[in-house]
Amino acid sequence: MKRRLIALLLLCSLVCVCWPAQAADREVLYNGMITRRYENSTTSVYKEMDKDGKVLKYMNPGSKIEIVAIYPDWVEIVYGSSTGFVLRNRIDVTETVDPANNPPYPVMEQHYYAVIDRQTEVKAEKGAESETLEILTPGAQVALEGVEDGWARLIYKRQYGYIDTRNLSEIYPVAGSVETADENTPISVFHSFFKDDPPRNNNLAVACAFISKVMQPGETMNFNDTVSPFSSANGYQLAGVLVDGELKKNYGGGSCQVSSTLWDSLMQLPGITVLLRKPHGDNAASYLPHGMDASSGTDNLNFIFRNDYDFPIRIDASTHDLCLFVAIYKETK
Numbered sequence: 001m002k003r004r005l006i007a008l009l010l011l012c013s014l015v016c017v018c019w020p021a022q023a024a025d026r027e028v029l030y031n032g033m034i035t036r037r038y039e040n041s042t043t044s045v046y047k048e049m050d051k052d053g054k055v056l057k058y059m060n061p062g063s064k065i066e067i068v069a070i071y072p073d074w075v076e077i078v079y080g081s082s083t084g085f086v087l088r089n090r091i092d093v094t095e096t097v098d099p100a101n102n103p104p105y106p107v108m109e110q111h112y113y114a115v116i117d118r119q120t121e122v123k124a125e126k127g128a129e130s131e132t133l134e135i136l137t138p139g140a141q142v143a144l145e146g147v148e149d150g151w152a153r154l155i156y157k158r159q160y161g162y163i164d165t166r167n168l169s170e171i172y173p174v175a176g177s178v179e180t181a182d183e184n185t186p187i188s189v190f191h192s193f194f195k196d197d198p199p200r201n202n203n204l205a206v207a208c209a210f211i212s213k214v215m216q217p218g219e220t221m222n223f224n225d226t227v228s229p230f231s232s233a234n235g236y237q238l239a240g241v242l243v244d245g246e247l248k249k250n251y252g253g254g255s256c257q258v259s260s261t262l263w264d265s266l267m268q269l270p271g272i273t274v275l276l277r278k279p280h281g282d283n284a285a286s287y288l289p290h291g292m293d294a295s296s297g298t299d300n301l302n303f304i305f306r307n308d309y310d311f312p313i314r315i316d317a318s319t320h321d322l323c324l325f326v327a328i329y330k331e332t333k
Helices: 002-018 198-211 221-228 254-266
Strands: 030-034 043-044 055-059 066-068 074-079 082-087 091-096 110-113 120-123 133-137 141-142 146-148 151-156 158-165 190-193 220-222 237-245 246-251 272-276 306-307 313-320 323-330
Touching: 055 082, 066 091, 074 120, 110 151, 120 151, 141 151, 141 190, 141 323, 151 190, 198 237, 198 254, 198 313, 198 323, 220 221, 221 254, 254 272, 254 313, 254 323
Parallel strands: none
Antiparallel strands: 030 066, 030 091, 043 055, 043 082, 066 074, 074 082, 110 141, 120 133, 120 158, 146 151, 151 158, 190 323, 220 306, 237 246, 272 306, 313 323
């Protein structure tokens, strides 16, 4: 009888977890509006994160929205007494409701990371039979948002990916605060995946090596100056790069992915001041969640930031397989 009671309680708890959350139960993180970039176009509010799914409402440019969650390609907004979903490229965020406790939009905080020590599949859904998005080999490092139902959740371009935690020997925490951090525990991490293009892959690795350094309090990093000159003598190869909207080949092609992944790691840290950052355009870079990129490589496109902490920070950036990983540490030596 006792076992039946326990089983019934567990079943009830699972049912409760599966019920859709009501808007009244959700904290509003950001106030925003439907973008005005498309003046003659309404924006769809979907019931689910599915562009082919049911549309709940069409909203006009400039309509105000309240955001309760952000995902790689979507935001969840208050819709009546419940919630709906809007594509991220259809919104303009105006303010963080509680800047003291919530990160600025579009930060997606990463709370753990893992070092792969055996061949590991990144799945599109929680389940061994789901689509395999990527195969990681020993040495790869990935940032993790969290763990649910025995699966570690990570960002894979503009969607989530999942790793069976049984394939991870250990999951390491990101320091909860700079006060509790040490030289072996990062204060932020982020990663991005890329396509297999040997010249471009080479350029990512070269740029990662250049930015991997210690920055003193008050020190500024100019990304272009740090990773340049973009030349064969500096280790770069010819690879695709956007120039005036056209894809051309230049030495150092792909370095924007390094500046973008670095920006995503730094944006999680309130002690870092961004002095210059420009996105790739309205649709942003496809290898990261929408709006989470920082272009670089020319006089007009650059990423510049300053360490405003009262301690040095150490940047560790590297590539392995088709994954670029950036970790920021509090330097204590």
